[in-house]
Amino acid sequence: MDFLTEFPSLGKRDLRDLKKGIDGSFREWSRTYGDGIEAFFDPLYFFLVWLEKLLIATPWPLILIILAGLAYLGSRSWKLAAGSVISFLLIGYFGMWKDMMATISLISVATLICIAVGIPIGILMSRYDRVQSAVTPILDLMQTIPIFVYLLPVVMLLGIGRVPGLIAVCVYALPPIIRLTNLGIRLVDKEILEAADAFGSSYRQKLFEVQLPLALPNIFAGVNQTIMMALAMVVIASMIGVKGLGMPVLQAVQNQYLTLGLMNGLAIVALAIIFDRVSQRYGQRLQAHRFGKEHE
Amino acid sequence: MSEAKLKIKNLFKIFGSRGKSFISAVEQGMSKQELLDKHSHVLGLNNINLDIPEQRIQVIMGLSGSGKSTLIRHINRLIEPTSGEIYVDNENVLKMSQSELREFRRKKTSMVFQKFALLPHKTVSQNVAYGLTIQGVAEGEAKERSHKWIDSVGLAGFEERFPAQLSGGMQQRVGLARALATDAPILLMDEAFSALDPLIRTDMQNILLELQKELHKTIVFITHDLDEALRIGDNIAILRDGKVIQKGDPQDIIMNPADDYITDFIKDINRSKVIEVRSIMQKGTTKGSSLISSCSLEDALKKLNNEKDKQCNVVNEEGKKIGKVTLDAAINALLREKSVKRSEKYK
Numbered sequence: 238m239d240f241l242t243e244f245p246s247l248g249k250r251d252l253r254d255l256k257k258g259i260d261g262s263f264r265e266w267s268r269t270y271g272d273g274i275e276a277f278f279d280p281l282y283f284f285l286v287w288l289e290k291l292l293i294a295t296p297w298p299l300i301l302i303i304l305a306g307l308a309y310l311g312s313r314s315w316k317l318a319a320g321s322v323i324s325f326l327l328i329g330y331f332g333m334w335k336d337m338m339a340t341i342s343l344i345s346v347a348t349l350i351c352i353a354v355g356i357p358i359g360i361l362m363s364r365y366d367r368v369q370s371a372v373t374p375i376l377d378l379m380q381t382i383p384i385f386v387y388l389l390p391v392v393m394l395l396g397i398g399r400v401p402g403l404i405a406v407c408v409y410a411l412p413p414i415i416r417l418t419n420l421g422i423r424l425v426d427k428e429i430l431e432a433a434d435a436f437g438s439s440y441r442q443k444l445f446e447v448q449l450p451l452a453l454p455n456i457f458a459g460v461n462q463t464i465m466m467a468l469a470m471v472v473i474a475s476m477i478g479v480k481g482l483g484m485p486v487l488q489a490v491q492n493q494y495l496t497l498g499l500m501n502g503l504a505i506v507a508l509a510i511i512f513d514r515v516s517q518r519y520g521q522r523l524q525a526h527r528f529g530k531e532h533e
Numbered sequence: 534m535s536e537a538k539l540k541i542k543n544l545f546k547i548f549g550s551r552g553k554s555f556i557s558a559v560e561q562g563m564s565k566q567e568l569l570d571k572h573s574h575v576l577g578l579n580n581i582n583l584d585i586p587e588q589r590i591q592v593i594m595g596l597s598g599s600g601k602s603t604l605i606r607h608i609n610r611l612i613e614p615t616s617g618e619i620y621v622d623n624e625n626v627l628k629m630s631q632s633e634l635r636e637f638r639r640k641k642t643s644m645v646f647q648k649f650a651l652l653p654h655k656t657v658s659q660n661v662a663y664g665l666t667i668q669g670v671a672e673g674e675a676k677e678r679s680h681k682w683i684d685s686v687g688l689a690g691f692e693e694r695f696p697a698q699l700s701g702g703m704q705q706r707v708g709l710a711r712a713l714a715t716d717a718p719i720l721l722m723d724e725a726f727s728a729l730d731p732l733i734r735t736d737m738q739n740i741l742l743e744l745q746k747e748l749h750k751t752i753v754f755i756t757h758d759l760d761e762a763l764r765i766g767d768n769i770a771i772l773r774d775g776k777v778i779q780k781g782d783p784q785d786i787i788m789n790p791a792d793d794y795i796t797d798f799i800k801d802i803n804r805s806k807v808i809e810v811r812s813i814m815q816k817g818t819t820k821g822s823s824l825i826s827s828c829s830l831e832d833a834l835k836k837l838n839n840e841k842d843k844q845c846n847v848v849n850e851e852g853k854k855i856g857k858v859t860l861d862a863a864i865n866a867l868l869r870e871k872s873v874k875r876s877e878k879y880k
Contacts (some may be wrong), residue, residue, distance in 0.1 A: 435638060436639065436663060436664040442667055
């Protein structure tokens with residue numbers, strides 16, 4: 238009867254040895270190659286630091302002008318541009334300017350990395366079904382695995398600081414842009430692709446002239462999602478030493494500073510709303526041609 | 534008649550993973566239904582043999598599911614055949630490498646689609662220039678060359694619009710201009726006008742026929758509409774269940790339908806408008822006045838009736854007498870063959 242009630246498991250001792258063994262060899266591996274891997278990410282580190290310093294060193298009125306300009310160019314809406322400027326003014330007035338600049342630099346670099354890595358992977362997935370079936374479970378894993386589980390090996394390997402934080406953010410924020418690039422390309426009208434083939438397009442011509450432009454609204458929805466998920470990771474990234482708006486939130490949680498937590502939390506929300514609205518409007522404008530305004 | 538531009542020989546297409554293994558069974562008479570029921574493979578094309586003459590309009594007609602769209606896609610190899618040969622200018626299309634095929638599609642063929650298949654993110658002008666840009670023609674030259682075609686399909690002034698801003702008929706004009714802009718000698722039209730409403734369809738047919746008078750392209754035109762086929766086609770091939778059941782001169786198909794299926798197909802046409810006097814011409818000459826050989830019976834009847842002996846001469850385009858036609862023959866031609874009993878249909 239014991240056999241039925243007790244699940245046949247690996248003995249306690251064996252299990253402990255197994256875990257110890259893997260832990261030990263990973264530790265050893267990270268000691269041996271850690272420096273090399275860190276050196277590999279150095280350019281990223283310098284870029285991140287450089288951008289953060291640049292944003293902080295830039296006079297704040299200039300930042301506001303650039304912000305208003307970008308928001309208007311993206312959304313073509315004065316309201317949105319004005320709203321963005323007011324939010325930034327308030328955040329700065331309440332003493333969170335530097336933290337905000339640090340967060341913006343992290344988000345920007347993370348988004349750029351995700352675009353640079355994610356779009357090519359998405360293109361490959363759309364072209365080869367095999368790649369799609371191999372990559373999809375990895376993306377599922379990246380999105381569902383508890384963040385701390387992969388935070389641990391990253392910290393063991395690279396210590397704490399900006400770069401491991403950035404990697405953690407990217408792991409979490411990468412899947413949507415890959416998925417939506419793949420989906421967007423696969424959703425392109427078969428008849429249009431047939432027409433491209435019938436006129437003798439090469440794969441490259443078809444990709445750049447037809448598939449990517451028509452998938453752009455979807456790809457852009459992916460970029461939007463990536464930005465949002467990167468922002469959502471700001472607080473967790475601060476646990477491994479990433480400066481920015483997440484850090485005060487973490488302090489607030491540890492010390493029960495209600496106001497500090499609320500202010501920084503709301504600042505993150507404000508950033509998220511600005512990025513979201515501007516990028517969404519921009520994405521909508523990309524497909525303006527689909528709605529024949531003058532045709533009735 | 535000029536030599537065949539396009540030759541299709543023993544072409545089979547069986548959709549499914551093991552299509553090749555069923556060819557001999559199909560050749561020995563396995564039906565489409567049997568193939569589907571027993572082996573879950575779909576018979577697309579069944580031993581197609583067709584010679585398409587140069588500079589003529591070849592219509593391929595059939596109801597939906599008859600394989601006509603599959604057939605036209607074999608000509609530029611958008612669909613790979615299961616077996617068979619396709620020659621264009623005596624070159625086997627199926628032997629071409631990928632790069633040769635691309636070159637062939639760029640220079641030799643162009644295509645017009647039922648649902649237009651325009652690029653929604655490009656303007657009319659960019660759409661028409663699309664085939665040229667694919668060939669690597671410089672932007673300025675491509676634009677210039679495409680404007681000529683935009684004018685010729687009557688879309689001048691709409692160059693900078695997007696397709697979504699145009700009506701269906703106008704969109705298909707863009708599709709036609711895009712196909713013509715590459716100067717390819719073969720034009721493939723897949724139910725090109727079927728999605729348009731009747732008046733606009735007639736309009737587009739006129740545009741095509743007008744352009745064809747100058748361009749003399751080899752056109753393969755797919756349709757399910759008999760009136761359209763008779764109006765446009767120099768030759769017609771009728772497809773059913775992936776098989777050509779009759780091909781030839783439209784007049785010939787109306788006067789001598791090959792089987793009950795075709796008889797049924799043509800039973801609703803207006804025979805007095807479609808049948809030409811050359812189809813009922815007899816040997817000999819008469820004293821009376823003359824009718825041109827392509828004159829329809831509708832126009833001929835009155836003239837015939839006015840003649841004392843109810844007979845007219847038939848002359849060709851150069852005015853040379855080639856035979857005569859009688860009122861009796863004309864009236865007989867107007868009579869429909871006895872309609873087939875419903876139950877015996879298509880057996």
